[in-house]
Amino acid sequence: MSLGVIMLVHTALGRAEQVARHWAASGVPVVIHVDKKVDRKTYKEFRAALNDEQEIIFSKRHYCEWGGWGITAATQLAAERMLERFSDVRHVFLASGSCLPLRPVSELIGYLDARPRTDFIESATTSDVPWTVGGLDIERFTLRFPFSWKTQRGLFDKYVALQRKIGLKRRIPAGLVPHMGSQWWCLTRQTLSAILEDPDRHINDRYFRKVWIPDESYFQTLARQYSSKIESRSLTLSKFDFQGKPHIFYDDHLQLLRRSDCFVARKIWPHADRVYQAFLTDEASAMKQAEPNPGKIDRIFSKAVERRTRGRPGLIMQSRFPNKGWENGVTCAPYSVFHGFTELFEDFEPWLSKATGSKVHGHIFAKDRAEFANGQTVINGGLSDDPLLRDYSGAAFLGNLIWNTRGEHQCFQFGPQDSQKVTEKLCSDANAQISVITGSWAVPLFRSNRNFSELRREAAKLQRIENAFLTQLRNQWTKARIRIWTMAEFIERPMEPLQTIIDEIGGAPQSRLKEAPKMADLTGFGQFLQNLKNQGMHPHLTGDFPIDNGIATPSKKPRRPYLVK
Template sequence: MSLGVVMLVHKGFDRAAQMVRHWTDAGCPVVIHVDSNVVGPCYDQFVANLAAVDLVRFSKRHRCEWGTWGLVAATQSAATLLLEEFPEVSHVYLASGACLPLRPVQELQAYLENRPDTDFIESATAADVPWTVGGLDRERFTLRFPFAWKRHRKLFDWCVKLQQRIGYARAIPEGLIPHMGSQWWCLTRQTLEAILNDPKRPIYDAYFKGVWIPDESYFQSLVRLHARKVESRSLTLSKFDYQGKPHIFFDDHKELLERSHCFVVRKVWHDARRLYDSFPKPAHTIPNIEEPNTTTVDRIFSHAFERRTLGRPGLYNQSRFPSDDRENGIAAIPYAALQGFDDVFADFQGWLSRRTGAEVHGHLFARDRVHFAGDGKIYRGGLSDHPRLRDYNAKMFLTNLIWNARDVHHCFQFGPHDSQDIRWTLAKDTNASIWVISGAWSVPLFLSGRSASDVRAEAARLQRIEHKFLKTLRAPHAHARIKILTLADFIEAPMDTLQEIVDEIAGHKADALTRPPQMPDLTGLADFLQDLRNQGMHAFLTGEIAKADARPAKTRSPKPYVVAKK
């Protein structure tokens, strides 16, 4: 059994020559295709560098451009020459100049010798794979693509949209089922000769010349017509990012590549000296027959893919920052925004801090300044209390504050007096818990001692702002944990809501509340709200407060409950 190699090269000629010698030193003939875009002096020097190697041939050159037929034509020409020049070859391995053998080539030869009738090529029907990037899966086989995607992107997109609009569709040759997969394969001589000598090859070639990225579908489809046994996997380890671009392996991937036990890896950075010095491993007296195992590699790359596309909650980088809502959670950890509680309770901020041990801020988005916990001017991470710095990007201010002190649970006060730029951020953040006592702004107005006619305009303004915030919280896109109570409902049973808040923030450390924080005497609040109505300002967000309800909360008494009889 003999293994032959078809190598596609377009740059990195020094490394490509080094790889050629790895293959030929193990007795593998190599046929090289060099992209016709490569200028004459570079090509001539590359040929001269390998002139002394007997097992090397150079095939007819084609112009190779990503996504076009040239890559298939180059592979066809090189494979045809390899089969003609080296009749002893039983398997043909397709590689590139950036491919690096990891294990001794002799182990790959022994592996293939034990599987003489098996073709290793990733081959899956277009309808069954979600790999395609750009929205063209089945359509890449039914539309025409006369323009190169990289050089003429606008013309490419225009041509696709035009064909989609008029309903154009090419006929797929009879008996052919389009398959897709990795470009890098290893085929038996019998299968490759059957593909290259197929009587219907002119029909297939004419069809695939109009397919987008045919190097990922030509051999993958035709092998299904001629192979005796197909293993739908590549013997070359290659990874792709979320944009469909090949991942480049560097020196710090050495240990990972060793654990993979793969025969060949693509694509290796040309200056990864540690990798090129370490691989391929020297041949052992007893060949290693261990199967390639990419489980660890797949898991690490899957985590890297998620980290690259989703990121970490609350941490933003330049690749995700410009795109709204691409974040994996807006804030880093759960936090609470409390509206109206400090209007009802004079020392609510201090009371909540003592009860829960949380970092309880004042009004972070107050218009005069940022009221940090402890009332400092600078917070962790160098965040200033200056309102203009905060309002330059309120969302980033909040996420930075929580990220910089993610070792504590944050709570802050919010209300209609504050800057409202943050309201959609709060509503959409799954890490946010929002507690609202609607209409609580009426309590400070009532306690101010001013008449209803004097505060009418201010009450109307605050109600408009709060009503807009409540509409945001009730929108379909609001994903925060939200609880809204009217002032009337809260005054009726304040202990229940306060206990829920304490339980959520303190968790298992929370104690049962026996007494709420000090509530002012609200006797006369109902009359005050009625006076506002008489002035033409209906405070509908407060709820219906009866005169008997507007009084300080008393010590909590146990709720009655019913025990069912057995």
């Protein structure tokens, strides 16, 4: 027989038995290595269950720890047993207990018979490997790793840092160029025997015992020394996520596995009954003969990784929360923030809603409650106006508000009297359109009936808060679209900025405004600002107002009559 299979088994022994019998039923000899961490009783029962199969034998057991030498040593022993016991084997295929043949074994044998001198092993230099995760590329060959990454992570990291700091490095044996690749290979007898019978094997083994994850580099490096023809790819479909962990295939991946055209897939969930039944017992539904092409499903895996790490804009799922920087945008759609407009205009919210057709809220970050449009207490998505729930995560509240009202432009008011916890997110959100009239907080104070000493303290506080917000808006990292006017310059010609805001919300130039919202009566406002200055509080954010009146008003004195000749 031209094909032999090595199986490295450590769990789900029932499934491993089923797959081993499937290989043997096609006349393929199988050498099984069972991790020494499997208890002796279970191992004996597993071995006894396969006693009736003459083509299935077992190799000496090793402790196999991830990232350590044990897996490589186990592979060496099983390969030696295979070459010694089955002289007709020309290709040796390395698989795990969770690997599953996707196509009839006869097709794999025919494929290898047509390529009798070809070794299928992923093998690339460290400079050409883009998939390593963990920050160790060439360093896995030049540093020492006496501590387990799995069980002694702290010592592992500290010892790596120490070696980097003092410049301690191992010497790579002469003639070896480190290569890396998938552990799951298919080598010819000539190449595999040359590796195992190398006169310098003791040197190679001594060196690779201290390499990190040698099962991904030992055969990948040494195959380059002896192979006459290498195809740097694996015949096993094996996918990994962005953290370097293998994807597990379940029952709902059945059609996806069929589309891959691969001979073998890893890693199959042991309880995926439909998958095992389809590929091990239903040969009629097996895939048609074709060149293995895992690239056909790469797009789906890439999309899955992107969905997990980036997700949809404005929707932060549990797989990414609360990792900062993992969110794909703060919100999912453009929205408008108005700072200082409701203070200056008496009917700004209904006017804006009528002019744009948008949903216009009040101060949704007000300290007493979220002022939703039309006085609602609960809106889309079950968002409550409760300030405690809202302020638990202001950014999440904002994201949920925009997400749950997709398709309708949202506008809301914001000011220095509101909770300021969300300002950083507002500034960093490219979907935010923030319009600011600075100093408008002074208008409600001017119209209030409070002691002047209280007004002065409140004015100083509000100006300090607004100034901090403006500093954030002008930060170089701000992504929001921002327009800022002082109150004095805005009221000189309010129609122009109002028209600009309306056009921006509509996404295209709108018809000229025929009416403006009603502006608050500012008679005496200039004197009020002067009184604040006289009390030691300088309201510089309002701009320059004359002392007589806040704005120029038409004279009520009747004009002289005149004759036209």
